[in-house]
Every structure is written in structure tokens, then in C-alpha cells.
Amino acid sequence: MTAPDAEPPLAPLRAVLDEFGLRADKRLGQHFLLDTNILARIAAAAGPLAGKTVLEVGPGPGGLTRALLATAAAEVIAIERDPRCIEALAPLVAHAAGRLRLITGDAMRQPLAELAHSGRLVIVANLPYNVGTPLLIGWLDQLEHIEQMVLMFQREVADRLLAGPGSRTYGRLSVLVQWLCQVERIMHLPAAAFVPPPKVASSLLRLRPRPQPLAPADRRALGQVLAAAFNQRRKMLRTSLKALVPAPEPLLAAAAVPPTARAETIDIAGFCRLAQAYQAQQP
Secondary structure, eight states: OOOOOOOOOOOOHHHHHHHTTOOOOGGGTOOEEOOHHHHHHHHHTTOOOBTOEEEEEOOTTTHHHHHHHTTTBSEEEEEEOOHHHHHHHHHHHHHTTTSEEEEESOGGGOOGGGTOSSSOEEEEEEOOTTTHHHHHHHHHTTGGGEEEEEEEEEHHHHHHHHOOTTOTTOSHHHHHHHHHEEEEEEEEEOGGGEESOOSSOEEEEEEEEOSSOSSOOOHHHHHHHHHHHHHTTTSBHHHHGGGTOSOOHHHHHHTTOOTTOBGGGOOHHHHHHHHHHHHHHOO
């Protein structure tokens, strides 16, 4: 009896780029990672994935997708909007034998509830540079569907996400993300690791949603306080918060925040107290 033909191996990633004419599109924020060792480290940063559903955004030629499929993940869902990449990923979909679901579309418009049918998602992605921050902000509103996120950002964005009070990079994004998630840096990646090399270095971060926010506050009120405070970050809060309320002094007193303090010096708990005080003043 003749043995069935073995499934042909996948082409090397650089060969995929050549075969399908894939050149990174700056308009889509694309920079491809092809180093299999780095890709394996990114997948491993998510920890054991046995039985879990993993979401990847912007798979490109499929390098990270292959690394994720090499784990024990039950399913990998990849969202891609570039038609060239969709075509290049077709052999990988076939090779994955039902474990890879490719969605053609814009991840910004994809509700996570439609994907998280069998438990919370693990999101692992080398995010396109031009949508990394908006994607993260959108996911913060859907944390009930997320177990953890392992995400690649431009290093300057990663620095903002990790920054604490007193840092020049500490801002609205720092407070909001750390209020809802534990954030840690896994590794730096130089520009030379990507094809083509971007003009900036990158960092891989792990974000784990907190069981409860770091301090009690209404999300909308906190966002309004942060916007007013950091839009004029170099001014004292008694001045910058006039964009929020005509007379900020009572608000600051209720939150036990010095009126002469500046936004960049206030910790997350302080901003949450301000948000609570602001919400209490609303009719």
C-alpha cells in the first residue's frame, strides 16, 4: 500500500515575501519580523497557550502566526486588511488544518465578543505602528474578553505605557493603561530586526488586566480629568483644570491634591480621587 504523500513544508518567510511581492506598506504601518528565534520568544512570552484562543493583528507574511501555531493553542485568529497578505497566508491556513482562522478586515472595527466564544482571548501581535495605540485604547473597553496581551510597540509608545509620575513620558495613556492593567516590558528590539528597518526601536510589552482597577473611579470622569490636566501638563492643576470646572480649588481640596501640583507629578490614585470628586459635583 502506498503511503500518502507528506504535506509539503511551508516556504521560508523571505521566499513568501518574494513570491507574493510583499513589500511593507508605510500607509499600513507595516514592518515585518522574519527572525524565527525572535518570533518564538514573542509567542513564548504569552506563557502556556494550551487550549486557548489567540488573536493576532496584522500577521503580514505569517511569521508570528507560525510561531503561535507551533504552540498548543487551540485556535489562532489572525485579522489582516492587506489583500496581498491574505493571499500570502492562504498556504498557512491550509497547513494549519483548521487551527488558523483568517479574518479579512480592520481590527479597529472587530468586537472581541464575537471572537471570544470559548473563554477570554490571549492577544499576541506585532502591531502595525500607525494603529497600535488606538487598538489598545479600544481593547481597554473590552477587557472582560481578554486574558492578557503581548504586544509590540514603538519604543517611545512603550515608554509612555510604562511611565510613572515624575517622568517626562508620563501622561494620559500611562494612567489609563496602568489603572486597568499590569504592564511589564519583555524585551527591546532594534530597528534592524525588522524588514524594512523602521526609524525607531521597538519594545515588547505584556499587559495583564487587573481583577479590579487600581483605584475606584468612573472611566468617563477619569478620562475628562486626564484630558484637562495633561492638555496643559506644564501648568499647575489649579489652572489646567479650569478647562473642566470654573473653580478647580474645591475639586482639588476634595481630592487632597495640592493646587500647585502639575499633572506629571500626580499618581494614579490621585487622579482617581479627582475623578471621584469631579463626578460628585455633577448634577
